[in-house]
Amino acid sequence: MLKLxxxxxxxxxDVAPDTPLLWVIRENLGLTGTxxxxxxxxxxxxxxxxxxxxxxxxxxxxxxxxxxxxxxIEGLGTAGSLHPVQQAWIDEQVPQCGYCQSGQILAAVxxxxxxxxxxxxxxDLAMSGNICRCGMYPxxxxxxxxxxxxxxxxxxxxxxxQEVQNG
Amino acid sequence: xxxxxxxxxxxxxVVGTSALVIGVALRPGNxxxxxxxxxxxxxxxxxxxxxxxxxDNRVTAIIPQCEMGQGAQTALTQMLADELDVGWDxxxxxxxxxxxxxxxxALGKGYTLGDTKIPALLVGSVDGALFHVANAMHLQxxxxxxxxxxxGVYGLRVAGAAARQxxxxxxAEAWGVPAGEITTSNATLYHQSSGKQVPYSAFAAAxxxxxxxxxxxxxxxxxxxxxxxxRPRRDIPAKVDGSAIFGIDVVVEGMKYAAISAAxxxxxxxxxxxGDIAAQMPGVVAIVSLDDAIAVVADxxxxxxxxxxxxEISWSETADDSVSSxxxxxxxxxxxxxxxxxxxxxxxxxxxxxxxxFAESSRIVEREYRVPYLAHACMEPMNAxxxxxxxxxxxxxGTQNPLAFxxxxxxxxxxxxxxxxxxxxxxxxxxxxxSRSDAVIQAARISQAAKRPxxxxxxxxQDIQHDYYRxxxxxxxxxxxxxxxxxxxxxxxxVNKHEPVEAPLIPYVINHQDIRSVESRxxxxxxxxxxxxxxxxxxxxESFIDELAYEANQDPYRFRRALLKDHPRHQAVLDLAxxxxxxxxxxxxxxxxxxxxxxxxxxxxxxxxxxSVIEGxxxxxxxxxxxxxxxxxxxxxxTAQMESGVIFGLTAALFGEIGIENGRVTQxxxxxxxxxxxxxxxxxxxxxxxxxxxxxxxGEPATPAIAPALTNAIHAATGTRIRALPVSQYDFSKxxxxxx
Numbered sequence: 001m002l003k004l005x006x007x008x009x010x011x012x013x014d015v016a017p018d019t020p021l022l023w024v025i026r027e028n029l030g031l032t033g034t035x036x037x038x039x040x041x042x043x044x045x046x047x048x049x050x051x052x053x054x055x056x057x058x059x060x061x062x063x064x065x066x067x068x069x070x071x072x073i074e075g076l077g078t079a080g081s082l083h084p085v086q087q088a089w090i091d092e093q094v095p096q097c098g099y100c101q102s103g104q105i106l107a108a109v110x111x112x113x114x115x116x117x118x119x120x121x122x123x124d125l126a127m128s129g130n131i132c133r134c135g136m137y138p139x140x141x142x143x144x145x146x147x148x149x150x151x152x153x154x155x156x157x158x159x160x161x162q163e164v165q166n167g
Numbered sequence: 168x169x170x171x172x173x174x175x176x177x178x179x180x181v182v183g184t185s186a187l188v189i190g191v192a193l194r195p196g197n198x199x200x201x202x203x204x205x206x207x208x209x210x211x212x213x214x215x216x217x218x219x220x221x222x223d224n225r226v227t228a229i230i231p232q233c234e235m236g237q238g239a240q241t242a243l244t245q246m247l248a249d250e251l252d253v254g255w256d257x258x259x260x261x262x263x264x265x266x267x268x269x270x271x272x273a274l275g276k277g278y279t280l281g282d283t284k285i286p287a288l289l290v291g292s293v294d295g296a297l298f299h300v301a302n303a304m305h306l307q308x309x310x311x312x313x314x315x316x317x318x319g320v321y322g323l324r325v326a327g328a329a330a331r332q333x334x335x336x337x338x339a340e341a342w343g344v345p346a347g348e349i350t351t352s353n354a355t356l357y358h359q360s361s362g363k364q365v366p367y368s369a370f371a372a373a374x375x376x377x378x379x380x381x382x383x384x385x386x387x388x389x390x391x392x393x394x395x396x397x398r399p400r401r402d403i404p405a406k407v408d409g410s411a412i413f414g415i416d417v418v419v420e421g422m423k424y425a426a427i428s429a430a431x432x433x434x435x436x437x438x439x440x441x442g443d444i445a446a447q448m449p450g451v452v453a454i455v456s457l458d459d460a461i462a463v464v465a466d467x468x469x470x471x472x473x474x475x476x477x478x479e480i481s482w483s484e485t486a487d488d489s490v491s492s493x494x495x496x497x498x499x500x501x502x503x504x505x506x507x508x509x510x511x512x513x514x515x516x517x518x519x520x521x522x523x524x525f526a527e528s529s530r531i532v533e534r535e536y537r538v539p540y541l542a543h544a545c546m547e548p549m550n551a552x553x554x555x556x557x558x559x560x561x562x563x564x565g566t567q568n569p570l571a572f573x574x575x576x577x578x579x580x581x582x583x584x585x586x587x588x589x590x591x592x593x594x595x596x597x598x599x600x601x602s603r604s605d606a607v608i609q610a611a612r613i614s615q616a617a618k619r620p621x622x623x624x625x626x627x628x629q630d631i632q633h634d635y636y637r638x639x640x641x642x643x644x645x646x647x648x649x650x651x652x653x654x655x656x657x658x659x660x661x662v663n664k665h666e667p668v669e670a671p672l673i674p675y676v677i678n679h680q681d682i683r684s685v686e687s688r689x690x691x692x693x694x695x696x697x698x699x700x701x702x703x704x705x706x707x708x709e710s711f712i713d714e715l716a717y718e719a720n721q722d723p724y725r726f727r728r729a730l731l732k733d734h735p736r737h738q739a740v741l742d743l744a745x746x747x748x749x750x751x752x753x754x755x756x757x758x759x760x761x762x763x764x765x766x767x768x769x770x771x772x773x774x775x776x777x778x779s780v781i782e783g784x785x786x787x788x789x790x791x792x793x794x795x796x797x798x799x800x801x802x803x804x805x806t807a808q809m810e811s812g813v814i815f816g817l818t819a820a821l822f823g824e825i826g827i828e829n830g831r832v833t834q835x836x837x838x839x840x841x842x843x844x845x846x847x848x849x850x851x852x853x854x855x856x857x858x859x860x861x862x863x864x865x866g867e868p869a870t871p872a873i874a875p876a877l878t879n880a881i882h883a884a885t886g887t888r889i890r891a892l893p894v895s896q897y898d899f900s901k902x903x904x905x906x907x
Binding site (some may be wrong): 023038128134139 | 237424545627850855857
């Protein structure tokens with residue numbers, strides 16, 4: 001029996017200690033916001049925070065997580081009380097398919113904790129472990145800069161960031 | 168009409184969807200009463216097939232397209248809400264259910280042509296044979312960048328306008344005034360002279376009893392309230408807090424988990440297997456042998472995967488057990504040689520008399536290009552939940568073609584399709600991969616054998632090694648040049664045509680053209696991959712035209728421009744890309760700019776790439792995209808698709824390669840099938856021309872031009888002409904860059 005502290009709540013789970021944390025979170029605890037992407041720590045879809053630091057839960061044995069504070073996307077913020085990073089993701093209309101975004105958001109949260117005003121180089125270093133197959137890297141970068149600048153600009157439906165020529 | 172193979176399916180489906188959707192609001196009679204049972208709850212009235220209104224005046228659009236991140240469901244809701252005169256906060260949407268009644272073909276039944284507004288895309292396709300095919304294929308497909316340009320233009324807009332007219336007629340009858348005196352706005356009906364003002368909901372039931380107008384009046388662009396504006400995507404909030412439920416997240420009471428291992432060589436079967444050790448592991452529920460795969464069912468996925476690794480499987484031999492990529496390319500080349508020797512091949516375009524021009528020409532340029540197989544690598548690996556019980560089957564999965572999947576499953580299980588239900592989910596990427604039902608069928612068969620609900624999850628290795636791949640292609644060109652180096656004749660021979668049919672055709676004015684495909688066998692399964700044949704042919708034709716520009720000693724942008732004199736829209740797009748990229752400004756040492764143009768899926772796209780090649784490393788610094796989609800329904804949504812299509816195509820051009828050795832795929836995960844990441848993503852600028860020509864697609868058109876724009880830029884920077892993708896096989900640390 002392992003004792004896990006996930007999103008501030010204690011759980012006791014009966015799993016083999018070497019079971020990757022990812023599958024315990026998803027299958028035993030039913031928190032499906034954390035995603036399976038590659039199983040070998042190559043894509044970052046399974047990213048969760050362990051004591052505030054991003055880890056790949058697909059290669060982290062559950063026993064390693066025991067006794068540490070784990071944060072998943074469900075523990076970050078919910079509709080109505082979103083974390084500023086989540087709000088920025090909406091403002092910049094970041095997600096397309098959205099499958100990698102739990103991991104992207106948690107990686108960005110960890111980055112901003114460490115570097116409240118990250119440079120582009122900081123963003124490259126912190127975010128390059130997370131693949132976005134839909135290629136929303138420019139928007140992720142913008143959203144991180146938006147949080148850093150402290151500007152909250154709710155999505156303006158009339159605004160257009162693109163140049164449109166009417167022919 | 169001939170035999171309809173799976174390969175013929177996409178073309179048929181693509182045209183079928185759009186053609187059939189047209190019928191929805193225009194078809195005689197109102198089918199709403201028959202459809203209500205599928206989509207309308209208590210206090211809701213279905214006005215026509217695509218619109219319901221509840222007693223609190225909330226409007227719901229019923230969207231027959233799936234969501235894989237392309238934003239189609241929000242864009243289509245914008246289109247309906249605009250024509251219906253509904254405020255953005257008054258409207259929501261649901262996805263149409265996977266029921267025959269909501270198949271595109273069924274909605275089209277009884278439709279008779281009579282409207283001249285059928286787009287060129289569909290002319291010649293809207294006929295009995297096509298309906299027959301669409302019918303047989305059980306269409307409900309999302310693909311071909313068709314959501315906005317077909318379903319939206321000919322379905323949701325028409326349905327919205329028709330519903331508005333039906334509401335006005337119902338109010339006019341009740342109030343005893345001419346319908347023409349009634350105006351609408353924000354889901355409210357107004358009669359000015361009497362001061363009457365009531366919400367749509369008051370007349371929703373009465374409107375639902377009316378016959379839809381055969382040709383409802385659509386708004387003109389200056390009347391648009393939602394189209395052309397950015398509306399925040401409705402699927403995004405659930406994607407930032409972990410609450411979005413993808414297929415892989417579905418949980419069913421009593422469900423077990425399955426891991427699978429399929430025959431490594433395509434076409435091989437299970438010969439025998441030894442599963443005793445796995446079967447004795449605590450928590451293992453069943454070991455299931457399918458014809459060409461072994462699955463282990465267990466209490467958890469990790470356990471299933473561990474147990475699967477203990478199963479010893481031997482596979483049958485096939486004729487392709489020793490095939491390699493090089494052998495396949497050699498076969499393609501040999502088949503091109505023989506086709507050229509006996510003047511064979513299937514003609515895509517033949518104009519003028521290129522043979523005579525080549526015979527007389529003193530200056531001929533010949534080139535050969537090739538691209539490898541590519542996997543889709545959706546972030547969400549293939550998966551499905553299935554529960555076969557009491558002669559029925561329930562499926563939960565994310566698919567691009569829910570209704571066809573339902574029929575595929577019914578066929579695989581040997582049961583009636585009416586006994587299969589499929590609940591579709593948002594997809595963690597599709598890109599064409601989720602138009603194939605293989606994993607869903609496997610899940611159903613495993614559940615049937617294990618006699619319980621099962622969630623099948625493919626490992627990433629299975630996902631990379633058992634895809635339906637973008638085909639590897641060899642394409643050869645010859646051009647005959649005049650004294651100034653301008654092309655008089657263009658000849659192209661390539662292997663294995665898929666779709667769309669026009670992918671290898673060029674817009675350039677060259678009087679003599681001879682473009683043909685040659686069949687060449689491969690055991691590697693084909694599937695549509697974002698932009699399908701355009702992604703290969705865009706690279707081939709835009710590389711060769713660039714080479715011809717250099718042959719003529721001309722600037723590649725101006726060379727193309729001069730050859731586009733009959734295509735003002737193409738020219739305008741090319742000009743805009745060049746202007747925004749500051750084409751004529753100095754680019755700096757070890758840097759280069761490349762340009763490419765490809766029209767696809769109804770939109771014209773030009774891209775300029777800026778690269779640096781420093782110490783052997785290629786860095787993509789900036790991409791400028793210009794697109795004429797006719798009209799951008801959602802400018803930000805279109806921009807997001809340009810960004811996404813560019814990154815998708817760059818990943819392929821820079822590193823994408825599925826290699827074959829001993830008949831099987833050599834790559835297995837993201838370490839050897841790499842993706843572009845944050846640290847190498849370029850700045851991307853999008854510029855849109857609303858030309859108001861026929862509206863085009865968004866999901867795919869950004870992909871085809873990016874590979875040639877990149878390799879043309881690398882040539883400008885280094886002098887090395889890339890004729891085989893991916894770029895990663897070239898070594899730029901050596902002088903001039905050589906193939907490593």
